[in-house]
Amino acid sequence: MHTTAPPRTTAPAQRPTLTPWPAVVSVMTGIFAIVTTEILPIGLLTSIGASFDISDGMAGLMMTMPGLLAAIAAPLVTVTTARFDRRAMLCALILLLAAANFLAAAATDYWLLLASRVLVGVTIGGFWSIGAGLAGRLVPPASVGRATAVIFSSVPLGSVLGVPAGTFIGEVAGWRTAFVVMGVLSTAVLAALVLTVPKLPPERPTRLSELGTMLRGTGTRFALAMTFLIVAAHFGAYTYVTPFLEDVTVADPTTVTVVLLVYGAAGMLGNFLCGAAVSRYPRATFALVATAIAASTLLLPVLGRGLLGAIVLLTLWGIAYGGVPVCSQTWFAKSAPQSIEGSSVLFTASFQATIAMGALAGGLVVDRSSPAAVMTLGGLVAAAAALVAYAHYAKRVPWPDPKG
Secondary structure, three states: OOOOOOOOOOOHHHHOOOOHHHHHHHHHHHHHHHHHHHHHHHHHHHHHHHHHOOOOOHHHHHHHHHHHHHHHHHEEEEEEHHOOOHHHHHHHHHHHHHHHHHHHHHHOOOHHHHHHHHHHHOOOOOOOOHHHOHHHHHOOOOHHHHHHHHHHHHHHHHHHHHHHHHHHHHHHHHHHHHHHHHHHHHHHHHHHHHHHHOOOOOOOOHHHHHHHHHHHHHHHOOOOOHHHHHHHHHHHHHOOOOOOHHHHHOOOOOHHHHHHHHHHHHHHHHHHHHHHHOOOOHHHHHHHHHHHHHHHHHHHHHHHHHHHHHHHHHHHHHHHHHHHHHHHHHHHHHHOOOOHHHHHHHHHHHHHHHHHHHHHHHHHHHOOEEEEHHHHHHHHHHHHHHHHHHHHHOOOOOOOOOOO
């Protein structure tokens, strides 16, 4: 395809002529904007619910809707646009995110707000599936691992900065202003993508039949089971952490913001700790993460009645969950090393579908019981995830050879 280039590799010809790291940072910032937009309602749940006179469980649909749509969009958008330039797709999807945020800010009723979350879901499914595996096309081979860690750092960074900042803005200027800020940020990301990311013609289109073949692999099925359990446990509980802190810990809004900031900072630490360990010890790392989430959520109803206990347990929870995305993506990639974009599609679809189901299940429990009951249920599900990781070890399931 590159008739004028010397016989090296195709990837360098597609990289920018200057340093490639601005492109990596642009993709990372795009995922940060997406993650922050997706989980922003967690910190604003009670204020949005009060604005539209709805219950916390009904407000939790703001988390269910984008996750459900992202699960559907991940394979559909990736497959139907397989022959489109990947930079053009990233730009189109981030433009859709900006529109969704501005629509949420202007929503006059709750159902219009949910419609904006549909657009967020489409963006998540498409952008994540394409962007999560782009590091190898943006940087030299020796830097791919570091670039991947940078891109994935956007997930805990969304918790560190996104949710606490959104909660603070919601307190000071109202929840609608928080969505306006995210709309402006998304527009800035669009400009950065246009300026820094090179043209990225599709290398090998992902087909639905390829995804079906991957799903028949034992390793992929384990990855799906692990992802389903751990993400359901986390989002079933974490979606309602603000009501828990307000009702059980009896924390004021400012304290809730500080606690969420501590949680997010712990997530950043967990991302890099697990990112360094999971490639060498995938089973042990995932099992440890699941066990830590189980312990922290099961103990919260008991020790989280005091502020100190809540902070300690949420710090442990944050460190553990910070490693979940990189652990899950690594398991999918190691289970199907011949199709990086296909692995990203399955990772995104399963992750987002489970966010939707976890948030929905948590909403049903919290409306019929209490935030403390949601924490207990989440802990039991996380414990099941740790058992699945042990089963993978006990069965000695082999990882496929990356070289085929």
